[in-house]
Amino acid sequence: MNNKKIEKKWQNFWDKNEIFKAPNNSKKEKYYVLIEFPYPSGAGLHVGHVRSYSALDAVARKKRMEGYNVLFPIGWDAFGLPAEEYAIKNQIHPKKAVAENIKTFKKQLKILGLSFDWSRELSTTDEDYYKWTQWQFLKFYEHGLAYKDKKAINWCPSCKIGLANEEIEAGHCERCGGQVTQRDKEQWMLKMSTYAEKLLTGLADTNFQEKIKTAQINWIGKSEGAEIDFKIDNSEENLTVYTTRPDTLFGATFMVIAPEHPIIKKLENRIINMDDLEKYRQETAKKSELERTDLNKDKTGIKILGFSVINPVNNEKLPVYISDYVMMNYGTGAIMAVPAHDERDYEFAKKFNISIIEVIKGGNIEETPYTGDGEMINSDFLNGLTNINESKAKMIEYLEEKRIGRPAIKYRLQDWVFSRQRFWGEPIPMIYCKECGWVPVPYEELPVTLPNVTEYEPTDTGESPLAKIAKWYEVSCPKCGIKARRETDTMPNWAGSSWYFLRYMDSDNDKEFVSQKALNYWGKVDWYNGGMEHATRHLLYARFWNRFLYDINLVPHKEPFDTRVSHGMVLGENGEKMSKSKGNVINPNDMVDEFGADALRTYEMFMSDYEKEVNWSMNGIKGCKRFLDRVSKIGNKVIKGSNYSKSLDSLIHCSIKKVTHDLDCLKYNTAISTLMILLNKMEELDNITTSDYRIFLVLLNPIAPHITEELNEIYKLGKPICQSKWPTYDETKLIAETYNIAVQVNGKLRGTITINKDTTEKEMVKLAMKEDNVIKHINGQEIIKTIVIKGKIVNIVIKDQK
RNA sequence: GCCUGAGUGGCGGAAUAGGUAGACGCACAGGACUUAAAAUCCUGCGAGAUUCAAACCUCGUGCCGGUUCAAUUCCGGUCUUAGGCACCA
Numbered sequence: 001m002n003n004k005k006i007e008k009k010w011q012n013f014w015d016k017n018e019i020f021k022a023p024n025n026s027k028k029e030k031y032y033v034l035i036e037f038p039y040p041s042g043a044g045l046h047v048g049h050v051r052s053y054s055a056l057d058a059v060a061r062k063k064r065m066e067g068y069n070v071l072f073p074i075g076w077d078a079f080g081l082p083a084e085e086y087a088i089k090n091q092i093h094p095k096k097a098v099a100e101n102i103k104t105f106k107k108q109l110k111i112l113g114l115s116f117d118w119s120r121e122l123s124t125t126d127e128d129y130y131k132w133t134q135w136q137f138l139k140f141y142e143h144g145l146a147y148k149d150k151k152a153i154n155w156c157p158s159c160k161i162g163l164a165n166e167e168i169e170a171g172h173c174e175r176c177g178g179q180v181t182q183r184d185k186e187q188w189m190l191k192m193s194t195y196a197e198k199l200l201t202g203l204a205d206t207n208f209q210e211k212i213k214t215a216q217i218n219w220i221g222k223s224e225g226a227e228i229d230f231k232i233d234n235s236e237e238n239l240t241v242y243t244t245r246p247d248t249l250f251g252a253t254f255m256v257i258a259p260e261h262p263i264i265k266k267l268e269n270r271i272i273n274m275d276d277l278e279k280y281r282q283e284t285a286k287k288s289e290l291e292r293t294d295l296n297k298d299k300t301g302i303k304i305l306g307f308s309v310i311n312p313v314n315n316e317k318l319p320v321y322i323s324d325y326v327m328m329n330y331g332t333g334a335i336m337a338v339p340a341h342d343e344r345d346y347e348f349a350k351k352f353n354i355s356i357i358e359v360i361k362g363g364n365i366e367e368t369p370y371t372g373d374g375e376m377i378n379s380d381f382l383n384g385l386t387n388i389n390e391s392k393a394k395m396i397e398y399l400e401e402k403r404i405g406r407p408a409i410k411y412r413l414q415d416w417v418f419s420r421q422r423f424w425g426e427p428i429p430m431i432y433c434k435e436c437g438w439v440p441v442p443y444e445e446l447p448v449t450l451p452n453v454t455e456y457e458p459t460d461t462g463e464s465p466l467a468k469i470a471k472w473y474e475v476s477c478p479k480c481g482i483k484a485r486r487e488t489d490t491m492p493n494w495a496g497s498s499w500y501f502l503r504y505m506d507s508d509n510d511k512e513f514v515s516q517k518a519l520n521y522w523g524k525v526d527w528y529n530g531g532m533e534h535a536t537r538h539l540l541y542a543r544f545w546n547r548f549l550y551d552i553n554l555v556p557h558k559e560p561f562d563t564r565v566s567h568g569m570v571l572g573e574n575g576e577k578m579s580k581s582k583g584n585v586i587n588p589n590d591m592v593d594e595f596g597a598d599a600l601r602t603y604e605m606f607m608s609d610y611e612k613e614v615n616w617s618m619n620g621i622k623g624c625k626r627f628l629d630r631v632s633k634i635g636n637k638v639i640k641g642s643n644y645s646k647s648l649d650s651l652i653h654c655s656i657k658k659v660t661h662d663l664d665c666l667k668y669n670t671a672i673s674t675l676m677i678l679l680n681k682m683e684e685l686d687n688i689t690t691s692d693y694r695i696f697l698v699l700l701n702p703i704a705p706h707i708t709e710e711l712n713e714i715y716k717l718g719k720p721i722c723q724s725k726w727p728t729y730d731e732t733k734l735i736a737e738t739y740n741i742a743v744q745v746n747g748k749l750r751g752t753i754t755i756n757k758d759t760t761e762k763e764m765v766k767l768a769m770k771e772d773n774v775i776k777h778i779n780g781q782e783i784i785k786t787i788v789i790k791g792k793i794v795n796i797v798i799k800d801q802k
Numbered sequence: 803g804c805c806u807g808a809g810u811g812g813c814g815g816a817a818u819a820g821g822u823a824g825a826c827g828c829a830c831a832g833g834a835c836u837u838a839a840a841a842u843c844c845u846g847c848g849a850g851a852u853u854c855a856a857a858c859c860u861c862g863u864g865c866c867g868g869u870u871c872a873a874u875u876c877c878g879g880u881c882u883u884a885g886g887c888a889c890c891a
Contacts, residue, residue, distance in 0.1 A: 214807090215886045221887075244891065256891090297889090324889085325889040326891075327890070329890095412890060606826085607814065669814085670815095743822090747821090784871080797871045
């Protein structure tokens, strides 16, 4: 039988016997394995998908054999811009395009023999799915965490869409790579910033990889310092600054506020150069994020003529400037500038000829700012202190006592911009009424579905295409009944993926988003795999979403995911990212056709360290095919036998231990090499027993499930492997009867000796001394000591060293 | 600039409670089978010195130094590289 037939046969067997179905009412212990559900693009499945899916499939299969009730679900993250763009280009409804793509993807996944529980399949674009996404949005609204606000947001002019901070990479749109600009827009926002501390401390409850944790910690960006109030001269108004170095307050010689700071409007009639300030503000707004944050550009700014502020510790009058190096969206949008000890302030002070006061000894402030530690000077009650923590604490104590300042903690993490001006997303279930303001769509009226239209083009006005469909947006107010208007923005594509792992637990439920019973049984995701690019996007959003649900008692765990691993990318053979234009795309279908699904899976597990980026190699997959062919070939050496062959016994026990361990910590490459070693040994023998062969096939099964089942059946080795138990090993058999150890003289290898299981240390040394080469190197010199490491080496130390 | 990782043959990569560096696979070379090729099988394969050949010897895990009987593994320094953050106050 050829590969294709064998694969099809076993895929049907698994299906028919519902081997991978995970019942919700099982008495078994649960295990939840999750892959990031794919976006069903028109390009079809990528060999990169195959890598991570095969890996977690192996975990799922092994866990099942170990007796767990394993949930390994699959679905589709099908909202989003590419589907919409495809629809515009080809003039078909995104719904239709998505359905077609899903069909293709599904077919591709099926031929790989992945052990998904297809009965739980879902798509974020299904009405009975996004009904609950909308339902949860209303929960956010109900608890005051969703609000609409007009503010400057990131805007991608080429995608014609507002972006969340997480969707920007160094000033460029994450999707299209175009430069992001600022635009004042009314947007729905989710108050993620209030969850900064919870998201930070929650990381301790997870087993994420260090690099993922670090990425999130950096993104949340916690800093500790103080807020200090500066009085505005001849006014009751204050300007509050945030600083991490309150102890340098005596060195403050000016203040800088963001060009957008509201105090400017407030004191408009006192300001003489309002026109100049307004002009500067407009120029700043026009700048792209990239230009504004360019570190190399010269400092610019304008002095405000009309008011100044008073340094609360010494009553000095300080000038106030506006400059784009101060951001409105961080801290208080105002800083106290201490040019002697801050590079940016120093540069600004030099340019605008502002005085510089040294308050920390140690540098030469005539030449450069000094940012190191040192003794406090020119600072009244802080003088003489050398410990930063001490001087900070003393200053904060002083500020609090005088009620002009307080300790403060700031986070870089901002609220989540949640509106998108596009057609293909979940409609935000809100209605605007002139009398009642924003009114949520009543729960019983969900879902708010997308209309059937023919135009999905985005508009330049920054409105969603839905804003053109009066029939859809004209509704009556649920509260007072007068004519009102539906929100025409839709949710970002991150919405549906923020909770899909919960829906999998109970995907057919039409009464609740997921039942408490299912939540309590399945609990956290035990093992979650996805791309590194989601470390500060999807993974952060999903944690935030889940934590909110936890806080309102809808889910039982603070953190949704336990272990998170990320796979490395699979590049083309030339080391470049696979792309049609470069002609280096490897299509998984072609690989299955040519080598079979098992060989493809084996190669992708064997190709490299799982987390590392790796180049595709056609020779590599050939090698794995060769390996599987050899596995089939040794079948004709099988003789009946209920024990392992004597010469394989110890190696088999070692292999069980090693493969079990390696599959538990994603070391697939070494698991496979262990099996290759075992196979090489089996090939040397004239006969192998049915037990030898069976154990080999069982160990290989999670990686190459079809061929192993087939061989198991052909040689009548036992019941189907998928219905069998994972093997255990005997600790006492790990050491072979006889084995080799190394002999060293002064730590250098000089020979090996063969010993057996119960050779004593004394005998080992004796044997070692008999070796010709060892005798030669001892050369009659005095032996100081001998070191014996059990099972590894004998080292003879002689005096000879210089 | 700050925070994480990672540097081992021609290539992908093994081996870290310190203990035979290069497992396993690929590529390559030689041989067997074949009219021939493919496939398959066997042998070799870090660098260098020596030798008819081998044993044996020296060097070798980014670089410099340290601890140790013994260091890819531990410590100090340094370089390169990938990723995250960044006029963040």
